[in-house]
Amino acid sequence: MTEQTETVPEARDIVLEARGVSKHFRVRRNTGDVLARRHRAVHAVDDVSLKLRRGTVTALVGESGSGKSTVARLLAQLYPLTGGEIHLEGRAVKAGRGRSFRRYVRQVQLIFQDPFASLNPVHTVRYHLSRSLKIHGRAGSGEADLEAGLVALLERVQLTPPQRFLDKFPHELSGGQRQRVAIARALGADPQVLLADEPVSMLDVSIRLGVLNLLKDLKDRLHLAILYITHDIASARYFADSTLVMYAGRIVEGGDSETVTQRPAHPYTQLLIASAPDPDRVVAPEEQQETGSGEPPSLIAPPAGCRFHPRCPKAMERCRTELPPRFDLEGGQWAACWLYDSATVTKEAAAK
Structure with a gap:
């Protein structure tokens, strides 16, 4: 396993970084056993590290319940960290509210999955966008400046003519238009980072491409840094520059999107690729069995070792007991899998 060092220009491009971030949610039980309540927790995110760079899209891919949305909420500071650190432009971010939190959210904005739920149904588009501009000090000095700001935001998200949309309520818009309003509201802060939590999964298939474009x-x-959270690994290849694959609270593979989607290294990534619909792909029954089966593990009591080993067709004895580190592969790709440790593979082969 080799350690790669970044050049200075690359380091300057990093806007937001998570270092060993973890989030455990305490399980509340109707029981008098105080010790049971104290020690039981959902390990939603464990030791997640990622870097978001200016002018690039990073995709975070995984099935439902893998912890993707929790990562977004941690980066948005909606949840306190259980462990690890978040760095904005090289400086550690301290949890809290007040002025420091407001400065942070000006630069890091979250776009939610369901635009209808994230917009207040009793207020117009004008209200939502005006509030964003005013809160973040970008409303100008008068009504004319505010109106110009509203028009600019709607034009930026391609809702034209702007006057047609300003006084409409969310229920009067289509799903795609609502999501564009939500994006415009996020842009009202003039952020450097957008955290897009499955931004197109609630939209009709025919308009998803327009929002991604x-x-x-x-x-x-x-020149934004965007974290694109999705369960659709095919869209990650189209939209993202780099892709991280998450399983049961941990990131198991990463690299540029073309490499990860075309030459997946981790058995879980291979399972995701095999599960994606492809009318041109013909898979023999015996090949389907090799991709793995079963359900994700409980995150209250996650399995020892690699969390994917109960479902992995290539699992070895070491996978059941030891957590695999990150192994660097060719072209900047990496995988947290014992299959890429030659000593482990040799020992397993000898035992057979």
Whole structure:
């Protein structure tokens, strides 16, 4: 396993970084056993590290319940950390509210999955966007400045003419239009980072591409760092520059999106690729069995060793007892899997 060092320009490009971030949720039980309540917790996220760079999209991929949305909420400081650190532009971020929190959210904005739930149904588009501009000090000095700011936000998310949308309520908009309003509200803070939590999963298939193209255009024009959270690994290949694969609270593979999606290294990533619909792919029954089966483990009592080993068709004895570190592969790709430790593979083969 080799350690890669970053050049100075690459380090400067990092806007937001998570270092060994963990989040455990205490389990509340209707029982008089105080010790049971104290020690039982959901290990939603364990030792997650990632870097978001200016002008790039990083995809975080995994099935439901893997901890992807929890990572986004940790980066948005909606949840306190159980462990680890978050760094914004190289400086550690301290948990809290008040002015420091407001400065942080100006630079790091979260776009939620369901635009209808994230917009107040009793207020108009004008209210939502005006509030964003005012809170973050970008409303100008008068009504004319505010109106110009509202028009600019709607034009930026391609809702034109702006006057057609400003006085509409969320229920009067389509799903795609609501999500564009939610994106415009996030842009009202003039952020450097967008955390997009499955931004197109609640939309009709016919309009998903338009929203993804909008985010891609914003990334290029505003030089944003975007975290794109999705369960659709195929869209990660299209939209993201790099992809991280998450399973049961841990990141198990990473690299540039083309490599991860075309040459997946971790058995779980291979399972995700095999599960994606592809009308041109013909898979023999025996090959389907090799991708793994079963359900994700309980995160209250996660399995020892690699968390994927109960489902992994290539699991070895060491996988059941020891957590695999990150093994660097060719082209910047890496995988947390004992299959890439030659000593482990040799020992397993000799035992057979």
